[in-house]
Amino acid sequence: MDMYEVISELVTAPGVTGNEDCAADVAEKYFRRFSDNVWRDCSGNVFARMGDKKPAIMLIAHIDEIGMAVTDIEENGMLHIRSVAGVDPRVLPGSNVVVHGRERIDGIVGAIPPHLILGGRDKAYKIGDMLCDTGLSGESVRKLVSVGDMITFALEAPLKLKNDSISGKSLDDRALVAVMIECMEMLSRRRLDCSVVMCASTQEEFSGPGAEVAAYSVAPDMALILDVTHAEMPKCDEFDAYKLDKPVICAGGNMHPKMTKLICDAASEAGIEYETEVAMGFSGTDADYVQMTRGGIPTGVISPPVKYMHTPVETISIDTLKKCARIVVEFIASVHEDWEEKLCLDD
Numbered sequence: 001m002d003m004y005e006v007i008s009e010l011v012t013a014p015g016v017t018g019n020e021d022c023a024a025d026v027a028e029k030y031f032r033r034f035s036d037n038v039w040r041d042c043s044g045n046v047f048a049r050m051g052d053k054k055p056a057i058m059l060i061a062h063i064d065e066i067g068m069a070v071t072d073i074e075e076n077g078m079l080h081i082r083s084v085a086g087v088d089p090r091v092l093p094g095s096n097v098v099v100h101g102r103e104r105i106d107g108i109v110g111a112i113p114p115h116l117i118l119g120g121r122d123k124a125y126k127i128g129d130m131l132c133d134t135g136l137s138g139e140s141v142r143k144l145v146s147v148g149d150m151i152t153f154a155l156e157a158p159l160k161l162k163n164d165s166i167s168g169k170s171l172d173d174r175a176l177v178a179v180m181i182e183c184m185e186m187l188s189r190r191r192l193d194c195s196v197v198m199c200a201s202t203q204e205e206f207s208g209p210g211a212e213v214a215a216y217s218v219a220p221d222m223a224l225i226l227d228v229t230h231a232e233m234p235k236c237d238e239f240d241a242y243k244l245d246k247p248v249i250c251a252g253g254n255m256h257p258k259m260t261k262l263i264c265d266a267a268s269e270a271g272i273e274y275e276t277e278v279a280m281g282f283s284g285t286d287a288d289y290v291q292m293t294r295g296g297i298p299t300g301v302i303s304p305p306v307k308y309m310h311t312p313v314e315t316i317s318i319d320t321l322k323k324c325a326r327i328v329v330e331f332i333a334s335v336h337e338d339w340e341e342k343l344c345l346d347d
Helices: 003-011 021-034 138-144 171-187 209-218 257-269 318-333 339-343
Strands: 037-040 046-050 056-062 067-073 079-084 096-100 104-110 131-133 150-153 165-168 195-201 222-226 248-251 275-278 299-303 314-317
Touching: 003 021, 003 165, 003 171, 003 318, 021 037, 021 046, 021 171, 021 195, 046 171, 056 171, 056 209, 067 138, 079 150, 171 195, 171 222, 171 314, 171 318, 195 209, 222 257, 222 318, 248 257, 257 299, 257 318, 257 339, 299 318, 314 318
Parallel strands: 056 195, 056 222, 222 299, 248 275
Antiparallel strands: 037 046, 046 195, 067 079, 067 150, 079 131, 096 104, 096 150, 104 131, 165 314, 248 299
């Protein structure tokens, strides 16, 4: 499987939080290549099951992306915008965007140039200071756009950088949906002593209700969350970021300790170096809600680091994504009849 091609197809499909259908269609298409048991639920989550044995392991990567919404339309056709689920307003001026109205319309985000800001030349823009310009008149734009319509960054394939890195929008977390698909391809060639349910979850950037609903309905015996963490970059605290070329395994009071150990053991068995991220509180991923679903689900988190999170130039390593997939598959292959004994905390 060409992971770059899969990621490109995923990121060029719109799917702002709460409006994930187009991106979910792409995930479903790839899921059906490796599973005959694919379905969606009322929250828009996309599932695929492989195998029918116990225990059931759930892999979750969220399919939604950050974006914007139209909040008002000026008489001259300019669109007022607000963030949906965490756009960094500092990167918006000059951004190419797409307005998803009755038809897709290209636009740009503009703001008053610094020359015309009295006494505030160095002041950062707030999102309320910016407007979306489609070039259409007020009369024309109102025929195509309504208040509440979603806006995404330009639907472009990631840019290929040197050293196997790629850069683009919504790699958080579409790149990890691609990792799940890579896992499906690898698992299709192996005999398993368990079943695996893939879930491309919705609304993670809002707060995670999609994954919570999914975990409740599937009721897995354990769950593995695939989501990004922060990569090292200049002026970033070394304790808050990790090397771009190594997967990161989350540990701490918010993680099931024996799940964490099993994931680390799987990485070692696969011969893959990893770093450890300590979650002092919530991890900020779907794990926060999955682990508290029903009577509690043992949950772990694997993350590839990404630079420039929540911008249209998120940067990630394809090689690290493939390493994450290998760790996941090694973890799943290690699950046998003694799984309950390995996870039991009553020692």
